[in-house]
Amino acid sequence: MNQNKPYWMSLGSGFVWAVLGLTVAIVLETGPGSSLRTPLVGFMGGVIASPLIGLLMGQVSRLFPYVEVPMRIIISGVSLYAASVLFVMASLLLGSAISGHMARDFWTNSFAAAALGFEFCCVVLWPAAYVNHAVIARAWDRRRRSICR
Numbered sequence: 001m002n003q004n005k006p007y008w009m010s011l012g013s014g015f016v017w018a019v020l021g022l023t024v025a026i027v028l029e030t031g032p033g034s035s036l037r038t039p040l041v042g043f044m045g046g047v048i049a050s051p052l053i054g055l056l057m058g059q060v061s062r063l064f065p066y067v068e069v070p071m072r073i074i075i076s077g078v079s080l081y082a083a084s085v086l087f088v089m090a091s092l093l094l095g096s097a098i099s100g101h102m103a104r105d106f107w108t109n110s111f112a113a114a115a116l117g118f119e120f121c122c123v124v125l126w127p128a129a130y131v132n133h134a135v136i137a138r139a140w141d142r143r144r145r146s147i148c149r
Contacts, residue, residue, distance in 0.1 A: 003146065006058060013132055014054015018047045020125070021087050024117055045094025046087035053086045057133075064137035076123070076130040084114035090118040 025043045026036060060079045064072055089110045096102045118125075 005141055005142055006061075006136055007055065009136050009139050010054045010058025010061075011051045012054070013058065014050040014052065015118055017054065017083065017132075018050030018087070020128075021050075021084070021117070024121055028117070042112065043087075043091045044096060046091040047081060048094065049090035050087065053083050053090075055081050056086070058140075059137050061133045061136035062140050063135055072133070073126075073130060076133055077126050079133070080122070080125055080129040081114060081118050084118055085110055088113045089118075 022040070022043055026040075029042070057079050060075065063075060067075065092110060
């Protein structure tokens with residue numbers, strides 16, 4: 001089980017980040033007279049893809065033991081933005097599949113929405129991404145040590 005722990009942690013982490021992303025979407029998109037259905041349906045593609053995004057970001061965590069703290073901070077921010085872009089892209093792709101046509105500004109919307117969410121939440125989410133990477137990096141390190149014995 002110890003050998004698969006980093007993978008399971010990455011999958012679970014992806015799900016937790018999906019809940020955080022959905023929470024941000026609900027906060028940003030709901031107002032007086034609006035319903036929760038709009039952000040829930042709009043970001044369902046990201047929620048579905050989030051375990052895979054978590055696995056990808058879990059691979060990024062493998063870098064942590066080999067770099068100094070300033071570089072870890074940069075890696076955390078870049079990976080947070082990359083994961084946000086992938087989350088938004090998956091959401092837009094599912095929305096496009098449901099509607100039957102691709103959104104006109106698919107690429108622009110993907111990067112702009114991720115940048116907007118990143119800017120609104122980076123004070124909270126960037127340190128959380130750092131801690132997340134550090135925890136998963138420890139699991140990768142334990143896995144490596146158990147294999148080398």
